[in-house]
Amino acid sequence: MPTVTDSELKEIKDLMTSGFKEINSEITGIKIGIEKLSGQITTLDERVSGLDKRLDILEGWVNGLTGCDL
Structure with missing residues (x-):
């Protein structure tokens, strides 16, 4: 089973944070x-x-001038 490194997790977190900031903007x-x-x-x-x-x-x-209703 593949594992995820700490640096990959940080990269994913950074991408998600950036994406959420862009959405919020x-x-x-x-x-x-x-x-x-x-x-x-x-x-x-x-x-x-x-x-x-x-x-x-x-x-x-x-x-009033014409005596008629328009």
């Missing part, structure tokens, strides 16, 4: 990306809400 990058997207979505939602309010005001103004 990728996860951190994804989390940062999600936070940025969330902020952008919030900003867009606020802008759309503002435009919707302006549209309601404009619609009321046009209805």
